[in-house]
Amino acid sequence: MxxxxxxxxxxxxxxxxxxxxxxxxxxxxxxxxxxxxxxxxxxxxxxxxxxxxxxxxxxxxxxxxxxxxxxxxxxxxxxxxxxxxxxxxxxxxxxxxxxxxxxxxxxxxxxxxxxxxxxxxxxxxxxxxxDDAQGARLAVEWLAKLGRKRMVHVTGPENFFSVRERADAYRRVAGEERPVLFGVWSETWGHEAVARLWSDGGEKPDGIFCGNDQIARGVIDALRERGIRVPQDVSVVGFDNWEIVAAQTRPPLTTVDMxxxxxxxxxxxxxxxxxxxxxxxxxxxxxxxxxxxxxxxxxxxxxx
Amino acid sequence: MxxxxxxxxxxxxxxxxxxxxxxxxxxxxxxxxxxxxxxxxxxxxxxxxxxxxxxxxxxxxxxxxxxxxxxxxxxxxxxxxxxxxxxxxxxxxxxxxxxxxxxxxxxxxxxxxxxxxxxxxxxxxxxxxxDDAQGARLAVEWLAKLGRKRMVHVTGPENFFSVRERADAYRRVAGEERPVLFGVWSETWGHEAVARLWSDGGEKPDGIFCGNDQIARGVIDALRERGIRVPQDVSVVGFDNWEIVAAQTRPPLTTVDMxxxxxxxxxxxxxxxxxxxxxxxxxxxxxxxxxxxxxxxxxxxxxx
DNA sequence: CTGAAAGCGCTTACAG
DNA sequence: CTGAAAGCGCTTACAG
The missing domain is CATH 3.40.50.2300 (Response regulator)
Structure with a gap:
C-alpha cells in the first residue's frame, strides 16, 4: 500500500x-x-x-x-x-x-x-x-485554634472501626479525659446528645466534634432550638462533607472531607x-x- | 461424541x-x-x-x-x-x-x-x-381528604416543566385561585416561603404542598420555629420521597414517590x-x- | 446425530 | 517496507 x-x-x-x-x-x-x-x-x-x-x-x-x-x-x-x-x-x-x-x-x-x-x-x-485519625485531628485542632476548650465528641456506633479511630484521635488532641458520646448515625441522635449534655447539670461544651454531618445537623438544630448560638456560643464541626447536608445546615457546616x-x-x-x-x-x-x-x-x- | x-x-x-x-x-x-x-x-x-x-x-x-x-x-x-x-x-x-x-x-x-x-x-x-400531574393530584387530594381547605403550593422554579405540571394539577384539585409560590429547590426557600405566608397578614394556610422534599423540610422547620404544629395546625406534603430527607424530617414527611x-x-x-x-x-x-x-x-x- | 470448517473483527508475527 | 496468513474463543451452518 x-x-x-x-x-x-x-x-x-x-x-x-x-x-x-x-x-x-x-x-x-x-x-x-x-x-x-x-x-x-x-x-x-x-x-x-x-x-x-x-x-x-x-x-x-x-x-x-x-x-x-x-x-x-x-x-x-x-x-x-x-x-x-x-x-x-x-x-x-x-x-x-x-x-x-x-x-x-x-x-x-x-x-x-x-x-x-x-x-x-x-x-x-x-x-x-x-485517614480518619488525621481527619479527626484536623477537626479538633481547628476547634482548639478557635479557642474552644470544653470539647465533646458526638459520634456513631462504637463498633465501627472508623468511629474508634476518630475518637482516639480526638482524645489525643482534646485530652484523654474529654467525653465521647457514642450513638447512631442520625440527626435524631444529634438532638438527643444535646438534650443529654444540656440537662445533666455538668459542664456545657463550647466545641462539638460530630462523627458525621447528619449528627452535626441534628446538634446544630437542637442548639438553635435551645437558643444557643452557633458558632458564637458553641462551635460545631462535622465529618463527610456531604454537600446536601453540610451546605443546607444553618449555619453551613464546617466539616471534614474524605x-x-x-x-x-x-x-x-x-x-x-x-x-x-x-x-x-x-x-x-x-x-x-x-x-x-x-x-x-x-x-x-x-x-x- | x-x-x-x-x-x-x-x-x-x-x-x-x-x-x-x-x-x-x-x-x-x-x-x-x-x-x-x-x-x-x-x-x-x-x-x-x-x-x-x-x-x-x-x-x-x-x-x-x-x-x-x-x-x-x-x-x-x-x-x-x-x-x-x-x-x-x-x-x-x-x-x-x-x-x-x-x-x-x-x-x-x-x-x-x-x-x-x-x-x-x-x-x-x-x-x-x-406522571407529575397524577403525583401532584395524589398529594393534594390527600390534603383535601384530611379536611384541609386553605392550601398553598410552595415549589421550585417556574421554568421547570415538571413544576408547571405539578402546579397545574394542584390548581385543578385545590381550586384555580389557590396560591402558588415559585422559588428554588432548597430548604432555605421553604423557610422564606413560610416567613412570607405568615407575615403578609393574609389567610394562613392549613395545608402546604411542597414541590420537593427539601422545600418541605424547610417549611416544616420554619413552622416549628414559629410554634405552629405539624400536622395539627398545618399539614405538609413533599415530593420525591428522598429517604434521607423525608425520614429525618420532624415529623417524618408524607411525600410523593416517583x-x-x-x-x-x-x-x-x-x-x-x-x-x-x-x-x-x-x-x-x-x-x-x-x-x-x-x-x-x-x-x-x-x-x- | 456427529464432527470439522468457516467466520465474527481485529492484531501480530512472518514470509516475500 | 508490504501484504497475506494465522489466530484470539467462540457459534453457526454444513457436510458426512
Missing part, C-alpha cells in the same frame, strides 16, 4: 467514523478495557464520588466501568461478579461503607486483580481508605496498573482528609 | 469453572450484553434508583451496565459515548434530572437503540418519565427489546407516582 493510499484510507476511515471493535481487539489483547465496580452502598453517598474519581482517571485510558450495586445479597453479588468475569473485566474495585466489614462475596481467588476501597480486603490485597474522588482516582489507577501487570505494593493506603471551613465553627473569615 | 462423553465434558466444565468468553461470543452474535447508562445527575438522587431498577431487570438477562456520569460537559459526554460504542453496547439509556433539558450530547444518530428517562429525548424516541426504580426497570427492558430487534412504540411513557404516608399530614393512623 503506497503512502497516498494509506493516507486516503486513514482519511476515509475518519470520515465514515470507523471505530475498531473493542470486543475483537479484546479477544487477542486479553484486555477488555473495562473494570467492574462492586458496591453495597445503597445511597451512593460514598460510591458516587469514588466512581467519579475512578471514571475520571480511567476514561483517558479508554476504560469503562460496570457499576454493580449488590446490597447485602450474596447471591446477587455472585451473579454480578460472574457477569463481570464473563465480560473479561480487566479488574474489579470493591467498595463498601465501612472498613471493618467485607462485601458478601469472596473476591480473593479470581484471576483478575481486585482493589478494595472503604471495605475490608483479602490479605495481601491493596486497600484504599481515608476526598473520596481522589481516593477513587487512585484506586482506578492502581487496578489499571495491576491489570497491565505492573507490580503494586500490597497493603492499606490511607489518604489524607481536608477540612472544609464554612460557618459553624466561626473562623471562616480568618482566610485560612 | 457419545452421550457419556458429553456428560463428562459438561461435568468437568462445571468443575473447573469454565465460563464462555463473552467477548468472543459477542463477536459473532453482535450482542455484547452490555448497555450504557449516561447521566448528568451529579448527586445520583435520580440516577441511583433508576440504575438499581435497570440492573435489577437486566441482570437476569446477563446484561451489565456501564455507568457514565458526564456532568454538563459535552466533550466528556462525547468521549464516554464513543467508549461505549467501541465496546459495542447493545443500547444506551440516557437519564437526566429534568424533562425539559437535553443531555449535552446528541444520541439521535447512533446505530444502537437509545431510551430516555427524565430528560428530553430525540423525536421518535422512547422516553420514560413519572417510583424511579420501576421506571428504571421498564427503561431497561425497553432498551433490551429494541436491542433484540423487537419493535417498540415511540413516545412518552408516564409512570404513576405513589403517595408515601408518614406523619407530616396526619392521617397516618387511618390505615389507608
Amino acid at each position: 503506497g503512502l497516498e493510499t494509506r493516507e486516503r484510507v486513514k482519511r476515509i476511515a475518519a470520515e465514515i467514523g470507523y471505530r475498531p471493535n473493542a470486543l475483537a481487539r479484546g479477544l487477542l489483547s486479553k484486555r477488555s478495557f473495562t473494570i467492574g465496580l462492586l458496591t453495597n452502598d445503597t445511597y451512593g453517598r460514598f460510591t458516587l464520588p469514588v466512581m467519579a474519581g475512578i471514571s475520571d482517571a480511567l476514561v483517558d485510558h479508554g476504560v469503562s466501568v460496570f457499576l454493580c450495586a449488590i446490597e447485602e445479597d450474596p447471591a446477587l453479588a455472585q451473579i454480578h461478579v460472574e457477569a463481570m468475569l464473563d465480560k473479561q473485566v480487566d479488574g474489579i474495585i470493591a467498595t463498601g461503607k465501612r472498613l471493618d466489614r467485607r462485601l458478601p462475596v469472596d473476591l480473593s481467588n479470581l484471576n483478575v486483580p481486585v482493589v478494595y476501597a472503604f471495605t475490608e480486603g483479602a490479605s495481601g490485597s491493596v486497600t484504599f481508605r481515608s 476526598e473520596l474522588k481522589e481516593l477513587g482516582r487512585q484506586a482506578g489507577l492502581t487496578v489499571l496498573a495491576l491489570a497491565e501487570g505492573r507490580s503494586v505494593e500490597p497493603g492499606i493506603r490511607k489518604l489524607p482528609c481536608r477540612l472544609v471551613v464554612r460557618q459553624s465553627c466561626g473562623g471562616d473569615t480568618l482566610g485560612i | 457419545g452421550l457419556e462423553t458429553r456428560e463428562r465434558v459438561k461435568r468437568i466444565a462445571a468443575e473447573i469453572g469454565y465460563r464462555p468468553n463473552a467477548l468472543a461470543r459477542g463477536l459473532l452474535s453482535k450482542r455484547s450484553f452490555t448497555i450504557g447508562l449516561l447521566t448528568n445527575d451529579t448527586y445520583g438522587r435520580f440516577t441511583l434508583p433508576v440504575m438499581a431498577g435497570i440492573s435489577d431487570a437486566l441482570v437476569d438477562h446477563g446484561v451489565s451496565v456501564f455507568l457514565c456520569a458526564i456532568e454538563e460537559d459535552p466533550a466528556l459526554a462525547q468521549i464516554h459515548v464513543e467508549a461505549m460504542l467501541d465496546k459495542q453496547v447493545d443500547g444506551i439509556i440516557a437519564t437526566g434530572k429534568r424533562l425539559d433539558r437535553r443531555l449535552p450530547v446528541d444520541l439521535s444518530n447512533l446505530n444502537v437503540p437509545v431510551v430516555y428517562a427524565f430528560t428530553e429525548g430525540a423525536s421518535g424516541s422512547v422516553t420514560f418519565r413519572s 417510583e424511579l426504580k420501576e421506571l428504571g426497570r421498564q427503561a431497561g427492558l425497553t432498551v433490551l427489546a429494541l436491542a433484540e430487534g423487537r419493535s417498540v412504540e415511540p413516545g412518552i411513557r408516564k409512570l404513576p407516582c405513589r403517595l408515601v404516608v408518614r406523619q407530616s399530614c396526619g392521617g397516618d393512623t387511618l390505615g389507608i
Whole structure:
C-alpha cells in the first residue's frame, strides 16, 4: 500500500467514523478495557464520588466501568461478579461503607486483580481508605485554634472501626479525659446528645466534634432550638462533607472531607496498573482528609 | 461424541469453572450484553434508583451496565459515548434530572437503540418519565381528604416543566385561585416561603404542598420555629420521597414517590427489546407516582 | 446425530 | 517496507 493510499484510507476511515471493535481487539489483547465496580452502598453517598474519581482517571485510558450495586445479597453479588468475569473485566474495585466489614462475596481467588476501597480486603490485597485519625485531628485542632476548650465528641456506633479511630484521635488532641458520646448515625441522635449534655447539670461544651454531618445537623438544630448560638456560643464541626447536608445546615457546616474522588482516582489507577501487570505494593493506603471551613465553627473569615 | 462423553465434558466444565468468553461470543452474535447508562445527575438522587431498577431487570438477562456520569460537559459526554460504542453496547439509556433539558450530547444518530428517562429525548424516541400531574393530584387530594381547605403550593422554579405540571394539577384539585409560590429547590426557600405566608397578614394556610422534599423540610422547620404544629395546625406534603430527607424530617414527611426504580426497570427492558430487534412504540411513557404516608399530614393512623 | 470448517473483527508475527 | 496468513474463543451452518 503506497503512502497516498494509506493516507486516503486513514482519511476515509475518519470520515465514515470507523471505530475498531473493542470486543475483537479484546479477544487477542486479553484486555477488555473495562473494570467492574462492586458496591453495597445503597445511597451512593460514598460510591458516587469514588466512581467519579475512578471514571475520571480511567476514561483517558479508554476504560469503562460496570457499576454493580449488590446490597447485602450474596447471591446477587455472585451473579454480578460472574457477569463481570464473563465480560473479561480487566479488574474489579470493591467498595463498601465501612472498613471493618467485607462485601458478601469472596473476591480473593479470581484471576483478575481486585482493589478494595472503604471495605475490608483479602490479605495481601491493596486497600484504599481515608485517614480518619488525621481527619479527626484536623477537626479538633481547628476547634482548639478557635479557642474552644470544653470539647465533646458526638459520634456513631462504637463498633465501627472508623468511629474508634476518630475518637482516639480526638482524645489525643482534646485530652484523654474529654467525653465521647457514642450513638447512631442520625440527626435524631444529634438532638438527643444535646438534650443529654444540656440537662445533666455538668459542664456545657463550647466545641462539638460530630462523627458525621447528619449528627452535626441534628446538634446544630437542637442548639438553635435551645437558643444557643452557633458558632458564637458553641462551635460545631462535622465529618463527610456531604454537600446536601453540610451546605443546607444553618449555619453551613464546617466539616471534614474524605476526598473520596481522589481516593477513587487512585484506586482506578492502581487496578489499571495491576491489570497491565505492573507490580503494586500490597497493603492499606490511607489518604489524607481536608477540612472544609464554612460557618459553624466561626473562623471562616480568618482566610485560612 | 457419545452421550457419556458429553456428560463428562459438561461435568468437568462445571468443575473447573469454565465460563464462555463473552467477548468472543459477542463477536459473532453482535450482542455484547452490555448497555450504557449516561447521566448528568451529579448527586445520583435520580440516577441511583433508576440504575438499581435497570440492573435489577437486566441482570437476569446477563446484561451489565456501564455507568457514565458526564456532568454538563459535552466533550466528556462525547468521549464516554464513543467508549461505549467501541465496546459495542447493545443500547444506551440516557437519564437526566429534568424533562425539559437535553443531555449535552446528541444520541439521535447512533446505530444502537437509545431510551430516555427524565430528560428530553430525540423525536421518535422512547422516553420514560413519572406522571407529575397524577403525583401532584395524589398529594393534594390527600390534603383535601384530611379536611384541609386553605392550601398553598410552595415549589421550585417556574421554568421547570415538571413544576408547571405539578402546579397545574394542584390548581385543578385545590381550586384555580389557590396560591402558588415559585422559588428554588432548597430548604432555605421553604423557610422564606413560610416567613412570607405568615407575615403578609393574609389567610394562613392549613395545608402546604411542597414541590420537593427539601422545600418541605424547610417549611416544616420554619413552622416549628414559629410554634405552629405539624400536622395539627398545618399539614405538609413533599415530593420525591428522598429517604434521607423525608425520614429525618420532624415529623417524618408524607411525600410523593416517583417510583424511579420501576421506571428504571421498564427503561431497561425497553432498551433490551429494541436491542433484540423487537419493535417498540415511540413516545412518552408516564409512570404513576405513589403517595408515601408518614406523619407530616396526619392521617397516618387511618390505615389507608 | 456427529464432527470439522468457516467466520465474527481485529492484531501480530512472518514470509516475500 | 508490504501484504497475506494465522489466530484470539467462540457459534453457526454444513457436510458426512
